Amino acid sequence: MNVHFIAIGGAAMHNLALALHNREYNVTGSDDIIFEPSKSRLNAKGLLPKAFGWFPEKITNSLDAIVLGMHAKADNPELLKAQELGLKIYSYPEFLYEQSKHKTRVVIGGSHGKTTITSMILHVMHYHDRDVDYMVGAQLDGFDVMVKLTEENDFIVLEGDEYLSSPIDRRPKFHLYKPNIALLSGIAWDHINVFPTYENYVEQFSIFVDSIVNGGSINYNEEDDDVKRVVEASENTIRKIAYQTPEYTVENGQTLLETPEGDLPIEVFGKHNLNNLAGAKWICQHMGIDEDDFYEAIATFKGASKRLEKIAESKTSVAYKDFAHSPSKVEATTNAVKEQYKNRTLVACLELHTYSSLNAEFLKEYKGALDSADIAVVFYSPHAVEIKKLEEVTHEQISNAFERDDLIIYTNPADFKDFLFSQNFDDKALLLMSSGNYGGLDFDEVTKLIN
Known part of the structure; x- marks a missing residue:
């Protein structure tokens, strides 16, 4: 079976492509950009496109199916060619x-x-x-x-x-x-x-x-x-x-x-x-x-990747990284770490990174989400707000949404990093919650703070 992936580089899409390759399907694909680890994993199986971009000439009647990823747009040149030829086009779940x-x-x-x-x-x-x-x-x-x-x-x-x-x-x-x-x-x-x-x-x-x-x-x-x-x-x-x-x-x-x-x-x-x-x-x-x-x-399950993942531990301190970003996840994760280390000071850092979390109207959903933290920090990038074409979010709006007078707010990655690296983590638990990386934070460097 000949299957072509439009936007093969996505986390879900490239894994499906690999699964079909393992079943000896003939798999091809295109994408305009592919990040790691997708890039290396596709390359290892000979599935990495020779050039980035969209190439309608790849779409022919010899294809049995097209799998269309969310990263592609409705006017994607390869998609338009597939529609023109009347090929069977599947979404990933289909x-x-x-x-x-x-x-x-x-x-x-x-x-x-x-x-x-x-x-x-x-x-x-x-x-x-x-x-x-x-x-x-x-x-x-x-x-x-x-x-x-x-x-x-x-x-x-x-x-x-x-x-x-x-x-x-x-x-x-x-x-x-x-x-x-x-x-x-x-x-x-x-x-x-x-x-x-x-x-x-x-x-x-x-x-x-x-x-x-x-x-x-x-x-x-x-x-x-x-x-x-x-x-x-x-x-x-x-x-x-x-x-x-x-x-x-x-x-x-x-x-x-x-x-x-x-x-x-x-x-x-x-x-x-x-x-x-x-x-x-x-x-x-x-x-x-x-x-x-x-x-x-x-009893031997240690957790899913990026879900309450322990990244460093010493006799007196511990650090976790978590993918949490929605209000319910942030609250549950913060509560969990405080319950587990109730005798330690919990430093909980949240990056507002997604479309929802950077929406001024949605912010109020975060009320109480960081209440379990002894020290609560929120980081967001005004540039990210700009890219997502959202209204500007102010410090005051964030402070009011979380309803914590002592909430620490950073918008500059360097300032956030300075705060983190100035902390003494003895008898502390550090929790970093984000679907991003705080504007370029090196998590390997963070692990060295815990000793």
Whole structure:
């Protein structure tokens, strides 16, 4: 099968390209820019385009399918040529469904927690040598790629993202997978450039629940009021199984999960991660893993990449990096680190980097998000606001949104770095939350502060 990727360099797209290459498909692709690690990984398999840019001459009738990435625009020259030739054009989620329509599809949805829950499930399956197909949004220990597709595996586990499918398909990705087994972890308004109202955003999750195949099932976090309401209101003929955060304790910086066999030390921590664990346990049981085997495997799970990732530790200090940027994630992550290190001063630094977080109207959603931090710092780049063509955000607006009189705010990367490197981290926990890098911060340098 000949498959061409328009915008092959994306995190998801290049992993799908690699998965198809591993199945001996003939894969080609184009992109106008490709960053690491996509560039090296594509190059290693001979899939890196010889030149960057869009080349309509690559699009011919010999192609069986086009996979269109979100990075491309609706007027992309290669897309226009494909439409002119009447070729079959798939969005990323459409193609994944096409590859898995004869399998049992397990889809993990939610505004937060979906990458961690999917990663937990895959870790448990890998630990017990259960081979499954998958698509996950983070690199995992023990896994070479973030997408795996085979002919023979019965199950495929899919991280169900609510963002748009492609430039010409404005449906959320997770509407297209038609799960047999689903999970919904939480709902907290995000992607306001696409879903301008909270009601419109929540509606996407109702559609997701209704997309589960007849006779299928959904596990849902009943501690989230919106999740509970959406699932219980659905008239879809599916099994609805609630889950909640299990009992646990924290002793000397170690989280202990209560199990029928006694307290189990685990590597992950924080109420939100224990809640994620409860959801993952249910899904693994649906997939044939019994409770004891789940606990044995999950004890060795260290977390998904960029999700509460420990980057340095000494006898008296510790530093974590986290992808958190939406208000609910920031609050959950900050609370988790403070709970784990309650006797240390928590320095929590948040970069406002996404379209939503830099929107003056959305800022009020961050109220209380950093309350658990002893020292709270917010960094944002006025240049990023300018690039995203948003109204200017002021220090006062940010201070008012978080409702902390002692909030420290930086807009200059050098000033933020100076603050960080002037700190004495004895008896402190450092938490760096961002989907960016604070204007060029070298995280390797940061690790040297912890000694």
